[in-house]
Amino acid sequence: MSKKQYLLVYFASLTFFGAVSLLQKTPGYMDAAYYYSVGQQIATGKGFFEPFIWNYLSSPTILPAPAFTYWMPFAGILSALGMFCFRSTTYLAARVPFILLSAFIPLFNIYFSSLFSHKKAVHILAGVIGITSGYYLPYLTITETFVPFFVLGAIFFILSDKLIREKQSGLQQRTFILLLGCTAGLMHLTRADGFFWLVGSWIIIFLLSNNEKNSLRSKVPLFGLSLLGYLVVMSPWYIRNLTQFKSLFPPGSNLAIYFTNYNDLFNFPVTQINAFHLFQSGISQILIVRLNAGLSNLESLIGTVGEILLFPFMAAGIWYLRKEKLVQFSLVMLSLTFIVMSFVFPFAGQRGGFFHSATALQCFFWGITPIGFEYLITKLAVFRKWEPARSLRLLGGTLIVGLFIFSAILFVNKVFTSSTTQKYTWDENSQNYKVLDRFLLQSGANSDQIVMVNDSPGYYAATGRAAIQMTSGSIESDIAAMKQFGATYLLIDDNHSSQLDPFFQNPVNYNSLIIYAKFKDFVIYKLGN
DSSP states (O other), X not given: OOHHHHHHHHHHHHHHHHHHHTTOOSOOSHHHHHHHHHHHHXXXXXXXXXXXXXXXXXXXXXXXXXXXXSSOSHHHHHHHHHHHHTTOOSHHHHHHHHHHHHTTHHHHHHHXXXXXXXXXXXXXXXXXXXXXOGGGGGGTTSSSSHHHHHXXXXXXXXXXXXXXXXXXXXXXXXXXXXXXXXXXXXXXXXXXXXXXXXXXXXXXXXXXXXXXXXXXXXXXXXXXXXXXXXXXXXXXXXXXXXXXHSSSSOTTTTGGGGOSSGGGGGOSSGGGOSHHHHHHTOHHHHHXXXXXXXXXXXXXXXXXXXXXXXXXXXXXXXXXXXXXXHHHHHHHHHHHHHHIIIIISXXXXXXXXXXXXXXXXXXXXXXXXXXXHHHHHHHHHHHHTOOHHHHHHHHHHHHHHHHHHHHHHHHHHHHTOOOSSOOSOTTHHHHHHHHHHHHHHHTTOOXXXXXXXXXXXXXXXXXXXXXXXXXXXXXXXXXXXXXXXXXXXEEEOSSSOGGGHHHHHSOOOBTTEEEEEEETTEEEEEEOO
16 A cells, blocks of 8 residues: 555544544543543643552552552553643543554554555455454543554564564664564553563564574574663663662562452452462362463453454464464464463453453454455355355455444443443443532532542542542451541442442441441441541
């Protein structure tokens, strides 16, 4: 495709994603609310601090607490960039960088398809796949890590292609390797598992040694160059951690490997989360959990990454291009991602971590999917004695229509339809928090009083009120956390730990917790002296 055609595709996809973004007026869920809220802090000069507590792994002691002790900061920085550029702290301003980046996805798909095919129909299908986006569509224009990881992963593959297939040498090769390390650094700055893409850059350099028949020892300076690029990006973050925490990594950032269930993320205090806590659950349970996570992630690979409809063609594209080193590399990185998100962090992986992490590979896989489609349909046409060209046109058009319908149904179900797994529609949770906070103010609560709630970043994003997260333990754990952080109100809805069932279903005063009110779906308690 020409530069002009790429530009036209970009503006067409920008128009589409811009229109989609208007249908989601709030962050929608905790992760997006977190990056938006902390982005506000950065944009208004308050630094890398969060005016809420959403987990206790880093053992915070006071509000505001140091930000990004569990998640990485790049999505928050992008959010702050949008607000800073538009001199506005609105959610729309925060989303602008994400909307602009999302429009590149179809272009990357087309670029990767063009590496292996010069057929216009193949490029069109690749672009359509990027626009429709399947399960990813509701997440591409919100303040989350999806789009940054999409884009950075695609850039990583483009640089890798320049090195492997185009065989750069000399200064150009060193420049591309340095950029590859910088990209890996940005990927780590986006997601903790992005660190493995530094390893990915070393794999690319190893593949170069095979191409050029040079000894691995001669490539050691190139490994160092990639590491240098990574450190150029990550050094400020490590310096911040050393300054703030006296260590390269925030306290508690390693505790997730000891979880025995997802709700361990919300334990208070966290002193019980350790290796003994993990092995106390029993070896058989540890293995069962990881096997279940692996099966769940395999389903996600087929259903989400492969969009169900596209998976056979994606697999066929991988098979058809199996001798390409870039394809082999993609399978290595997919396997590494799968292993980490199934066996090291099974609970995070099963609850969306694999879905997030796979986005780094998504544009490349989507780009070779039309290659697989052409390969399979041509084989089928020969077997059934159809006319191949006519079959490709007819079935390709049918697939495009199917992708638009499939993505539209998924988007509507996620954004506009409540279900048993999603109690509220996309914007309803935020609206409920606003109404609830107005009720508190009208009932005599001060605006600076802190609440404990099930989604503290979401509550803050909706109301601007400081909040702390409900613990996953007993009512005593909640009271202890409320006292430590000076919270006054406990807001319980039907999403709470099972130990709080009696206090939600049959509200009763308990020690210093006094029933304050019932409002909509919430039971409100006030912490007395």
